[in-house]
Amino acid sequence: xxxxxxxxxxxxxxxxxxxxxxxxxxxxxxxxxxxxxxxxxxxxxxxxxxxxxxxxxxxxxxxxxxxxxxxxxxxxxxxxxxxxxxxxxxxxxxxxxxxxxxxxxxxxxxxxxxxxxxxxxxxxxxxxxxxxxxxxxxxxxxxxxxxxxxxxxxxxxxxxxxxxxxxxxxxxxxxxxxxxxxxxxxxxxxxxxxxxxxxxxxxxxxxxxxxxxxxxxxxxxxxxxxxxxxxxxxxxxxxxxxxxxxxxxxxxxxxxxxxxxxxxxxxxxxxxxxxxxxxxxxxxxxxxxxxxxxxxxxxxxxxxxxxx
Amino acid sequence: xxxxxxxxxxxxxxxxxxxxxxxxxxxxxxxxxxxxxxxxxxxxxxxxxxxxxxxxxxxxxxxxxxxxxxxxxxxxxxxxxxxxxxxxxxxxxxxxxxxxxxxxxxxxxxxxxxxxxxxxxxxxxxxxxxxxxxxxxxxxxxxxxxxxxxxxxxxxxxxxxxxxxxxxxxxxxxxxxxxxxxxxxxxxxxxxxxxxxxxxxxxxxxxxxxxxxxxxxxxxxxxxxxxxxxxxxxxxxxxxxxxxxxxxxxxxxxxxxxxxxxxxxxxxxxxxxxxxxxx
Numbered sequence: 001x002x003x004x005x006x007x008x009x010x011x012x013x014x015x016x017x018x019x020x021x022x023x024x025x026x027x028x029x030x031x032x033x034x035x036x037x038x039x040x041x042x043x044x045x046x047x048x049x050x051x052x053x054x055x056x057x058x059x060x061x062x063x064x065x066x067x068x069x070x071x072x073x074x075x076x077x078x079x080x081x082x083x084x085x086x087x088x089x090x091x092x093x094x095x096x097x098x099x100x101x102x103x104x105x106x107x108x109x110x111x112x113x114x115x116x117x118x119x120x121x122x123x124x125x126x127x128x129x130x131x132x133x134x135x136x137x138x139x140x141x142x143x144x145x146x147x148x149x150x151x152x153x154x155x156x157x158x159x160x161x162x163x164x165x166x167x168x169x170x171x172x173x174x175x176x177x178x179x180x181x182x183x184x185x186x187x188x189x190x191x192x193x194x195x196x197x198x199x200x201x202x203x204x205x206x207x208x209x210x211x212x213x214x215x216x217x218x219x220x221x222x223x224x225x226x227x228x229x230x231x232x233x234x235x236x237x238x239x240x241x242x243x244x245x246x247x248x249x250x251x252x253x254x255x256x257x258x259x260x261x262x263x264x265x266x267x268x269x270x271x272x273x274x275x276x277x278x279x280x281x282x283x284x285x286x287x288x289x290x291x292x293x294x295x296x297x298x299x300x301x302x303x304x305x306x307x308x
Numbered sequence: 309x310x311x312x313x314x315x316x317x318x319x320x321x322x323x324x325x326x327x328x329x330x331x332x333x334x335x336x337x338x339x340x341x342x343x344x345x346x347x348x349x350x351x352x353x354x355x356x357x358x359x360x361x362x363x364x365x366x367x368x369x370x371x372x373x374x375x376x377x378x379x380x381x382x383x384x385x386x387x388x389x390x391x392x393x394x395x396x397x398x399x400x401x402x403x404x405x406x407x408x409x410x411x412x413x414x415x416x417x418x419x420x421x422x423x424x425x426x427x428x429x430x431x432x433x434x435x436x437x438x439x440x441x442x443x444x445x446x447x448x449x450x451x452x453x454x455x456x457x458x459x460x461x462x463x464x465x466x467x468x469x470x471x472x473x474x475x476x477x478x479x480x481x482x483x484x485x486x487x488x489x490x491x492x493x494x495x496x497x498x499x500x501x502x503x504x505x506x507x508x509x510x511x512x513x514x515x516x517x518x519x520x521x522x523x524x525x526x527x528x529x530x531x532x533x534x535x536x537x538x539x540x541x542x543x544x545x546x547x548x549x550x551x552x553x554x555x556x557x558x559x560x561x562x563x564x565x566x567x568x569x570x571x572x573x574x575x576x577x578x579x580x581x582x583x584x585x586x587x
Contacts, residue, residue: 118338
């Protein structure tokens with residue numbers, strides 16, 4: 001070892017030490033409570049694990065074939081697709097419109113922003129409770145049925161009719177109310193970042209304010225925000241549990257329809273029987289699905305391509 | 309006034325009207341919480357809609373806390389404890405990690421960074437079955453440890469801190485080094501006091517998330533004494549006998565702390581949302 005290499009090496013070693021002093025505790029926790037459970041779960045998915053986390057009965061891919069041939073599991077994936085098809089476009093369009101309007105309003109902008117953002121303080125449990133027991137209560141005194149009654153309509157049992165599936169209206173509006181303000185904030189931040197010179201240039205070039213400017217300046221400039229919003233919306237939709245559980249289950253249990261993946265997994269892995277092997281196989285399949293969906297979507301929407 | 313001016317003016321007025329209508333619509337659920345929470349059960353189920361109970365029943369609140377069939381006071385206490393502990397635990401852990409990732413040059417820092425950020429792509433809720441497996445084999449079901457410790461490592465918080473510290477002025481750290489402060493003391497005495505906005509932003513988001521979270525407490529807090537306020541509310545909502553007015557007053561009480569947090573810290577929350585979503 002030469003004389004100059006000594007201090008440099010010592011410095012590098014000291015940096016390494018400091019790096020791990022800062023990052024170590026968090027990395028350890030993440031390893032212990034995210035990576036370890038994931039690996040453990042992958043292992044469990046190859047075993048017959050009823051009520052046990054240290055099974056001995058190796059079953060190979062049986063849990064996976066059982067899962068993929070289970071109609072209820074496939075139904076839960078279909079439910080997720082339907083839910084996503086409803087919630088992603090509506091939240092996207094609605095929160096973008098809110099942001100555009102709030103951004104241009106002259107009076108009381110802070111007030112409007114607060115009002116639309118306030119629902120984010122509510123939990124899904126509370127929101128579901130208000131929707132189930134008051135807004136869309138199936139009996140005559142519910143708010144929606146009261147309004148229907150004013151115009152002469154008959155009360156609708158919103159959550160328990162499957163034909164037409166009115167329960168989707170209830171489920172989608174809860175989430176829309178709760179998360180629209182959050183995404184409006186993201187869009188507002190994106191709008192603030194657009195260079196005003198672009199609008200001036202467009203006006204000089206004779207672009208008409210309104211639709212033309214929106215299409216050729218605002219939307220392209222919001223591209224990065226839009227990609228992030230759509231990704232977050234899909235991931236959030238995939239994780240939906242709280243409002244489904246609280247809206248639809250009652251003392252008799254959960255109805256056979258409208259079970260998204262997490263609800264299905266909850267009842268499979270933690271319900272009667274506690275089939276953790278099967279539940280783990282389900283979790284692994286779902287992780288793969290979400291990974292493929294997010295990566296594919298990120299590609300398609302051009303994530304990583306930088307804005308100019 | 310030209311024709312174009314008139315069009316712009318009408319458009320502006322229409323936009324304001326639409327915004328006001330939407331704002332009213334957005335406030336309806338809050339109105340329902342208060343209206344139903346202060347009504348008697350007969351008022352709520354009456355065939356004729358009343359906009360507000362003629363005699364607000366403040367007694368509903370004491371009735372709620374006197375009801376022994378649901379441990380509501382206990383669940384509020386649990387939620388407060390969990391939300392505070394989660395916030396106080398997450399902030400130092402995530403901020404130290406974010407600072408290390410952004411500011412301490414280390415050969416493999418990139419790999420560590422990917423390993424941390426990779427968990428952002430694994431939806432936390434998909435890991436609930438494996439995490440439940442781990443927590444139950446540790447014997448942590450229905451304990452504070454089980455409810456708090458596994459939630460102390462949200463990758464998003466680390467990510468927000470890292471992004472913030474990447475743009476942190478190096479002059480401050482350099483000056484501290486010249487003054488003879490080591491890495492550790494530089495962090496606590498110089499960096500943290502100058503990064504208060506990001507701490508406030510992440511802290512409020514973590515607090516709100518912990519207070520409102522449902523699936524994890526539902527799975528882990530199986531014992532009645534370990535219920536959080538969300539689990540208690542859900543057990544109200546899905547139970548056989550529902551006392552509607554009590555349910556609503558409970559829901560209203562449960563969001564009160566968060567409304568206060570929101571109104572006081574809105575600036576920070578908005579800043580945090582802006583940071584955590586993109587870039």
